Structure formats: C-alpha cells, structure tokens
Amino acid sequence: MTRVIFNTATTLNGYLADDADSLSWLFDVPGADEAEGGFSGFLEGIGALVMGSTTYEWVVGHEDLVEHPEKWFYPEQPAFVLSSRALPAVSGADIRFRSGEVAAIWDEVRTAAGDRDVWLVGGGDLVGQFADAGHLDEIRVSVAPVTLPSGRPLLPRRIESDRLRLESVRQAGQFAELVYSVRAVR
Numbered sequence: 010m011t012r013v014i015f016n017t018a019t020t021l022n023g024y025l026a027d028d029a030d031s032l033s034w035l036f037d038v039p040g041a042d043e044a045e046g047g048f049s050g051f052l053e054g055i056g057a058l059v060m061g062s063t064t065y066e067w068v069v070g071h072e073d074l075v076e077h078p079e080k081w082f083y084p085e086q087p088a089f090v091l092s093s094r095a096l097p098a099v100s101g102a103d104i105r106f107r108s109g110e111v112a113a114i115w116d117e118v119r120t121a122a123g124d125r126d127v128w129l130v131g132g133g134d135l136v137g138q139f140a141d142a143g144h145l146d147e148i149r150v151s152v153a154p155v156t157l158p159s160g161r162p163l164l165p166r167r168i169e170s171d172r173l174r175l176e177s178v179r180q181a182g183q184f185a186e187l188v189y190s191v192r193a194v195r
Contacts, residue, residue, distance in 0.1 A: 011122050012146040015129040015136045016051060017163070018184070019150050024160035025133055030067050034155050040182030041153075047181075055086055056125030057118055061135040062092035063161075074099045086128075087121045089114065091135060111142040137166035143193040148173070151184040 018035050019025055026032055035041060060068075072080045078100040087103040090096065091114070098104055105121075107114045118127055129136050129145070139145045150163065168191070177188045 011056070011119050011124070011126060013127045013129060013139055013144050014055075014147045014149060015131075015139075015145060015164075016149040017131055017151070018153055019163045020153055020155045020157050020160070022156045023163045024157045025131055025163055026067070026161040027157050028160055030063050030161065032067065032071075034157060035153060038153050038155060038183055041184075052083075052086075052128075054126050055128045056122030057087050057089065058083060058128040058130050059089045059091065059118060059135065059139075060130035061132045062090060062094065062096060064131040064135075065090045065092070065096060069097060069099065074102075078102060089118055089121075111138045111144060115142070115144055133162050133164045133166075136164055140164075140166055140168060140191065141194075145191045147176075148189045148191060149186065150189075151181065151186045154183050 017025060018032075020034065027034060068082070069075060072082075074081055075097050081099050081102045084102070087105060089105050089107055091107055091111075093108045096106060098106075105117075107117075129139055136145065136148075148164075172192045172194070173189045174192070175187065176190050177186075179186050
C-alpha cells in the first residue's frame with residue numbers, strides 16, 4: 010500500500026527554511042553529509058515525489074538546473090510540483106506541474122508511485138494540505154542544531170497528539186531523527 014511520507018530537516022525551533030527560502034543553514038551543519046547516510050535507502054522506496062512551488066524554485070535555482078539539468082536529484086521518480094503559476098522546467102526530468110486541491114491530483118500521484126511510497130519534499134503548507142485531505146501517513150523530521158529568528162514553519166497546521174504516534178528516535182551525527190505515524194482525521 011502506498012504511504013505518503015514527509016521527510017525533511019528542520020531547525021531546533023521548527024523552521025524548514027529562512028525568510029529568503031534558503032536551506033543554507035542546513036548545509037552548514039557539521040556532519041550533515043554523514044547524517045544523510047540512509048537517504049539513498051529511503052529514496053529507493055519512493056515511487057513519486059511532490060513539492061510546492063517555492064521548494065521547487067529553490068532547488069532549481071540553488072543547483073542551476075535550467076542550465077545543468079543533469080544535476081536533477083530524482084531521475085528515477087516522477088515529480089509533481091503544485092503551483093498556480095508557470096515555472097521553468099528541467100529538461101529531461103519527469104516533472105508534472107499541477108494546480109488545485111490535493112484531492113484532485115491524488116489518484117494521479119498514487120498511480121505514478123506504483124507499489125512504492127510518495128515523498129512530500131516540502132514545503133510545510135503543502136504537507137498541511139495533504140494532512141487536511143487525509144493523505145499523510147508519516148512524518149520524518151531530522152532536527153538540526155540550528156535556530157533561526159524566523160522563517161518558513163515546519164508544518165503550519167494544528168495536528169493534535171491523538172493523530173501522531175512516535176515510532177522511533179535516532180541520532181544521526183548532530184541530528185535527531187524523529188519518526189511519527191499520522192492517523193487520518195475521523
């Protein structure tokens with residue numbers, strides 16, 4: 010059965026990105042590469058990924074993917090980008106731009122994932138939309154030893170403790186990885 014997983018890193022005080030939508034704070038953490046040691050195994054279980062427009066724009070700009078499409082991180086998985094505006098495409102990548110409600114694209118995303126999982130790359134509001142629609146099964150958060158005075162919140166939704174169950178905690182270098190299962194809204 011296809012699961013929907015939000016796998017991300019956050020600051021100690023709950024921000025995904027700074028006010029300029031940058032993740033540079035994450036790459037500055039000593040041992041960040043070491044902490045990503047199990048990521049390739051995670052990615053092998055992913056059949057499709059979904060990201061919001063701000064996350065997509067940051068990845069495309071940070072990696073200069075319009076000029077260097079060979080650097081696209083996810084050549085094996087179709088990527089859905091939810092946006093209400095036109096965005097640049099990465100040549101040769103299976104990127105599917107969609108707009109509207111999560112419910113309207115859910116069947117297409119699930120079909121694209123096949124018998125593997127869906128990874129919600131970010132941002133937090135997109136993940137909140139999946140949670141609201143009852144399509145969020147797991148949250149994996151790697152908490153970094155960084156604080157920011159402000160930025161983009163991890164998940165700008167109220168999800169009560171009766172919907173979240175702590176499944177595991179582990180240390181990965183300077184990061185603490187927390188895994189929660191998410192129960193759908195009744």
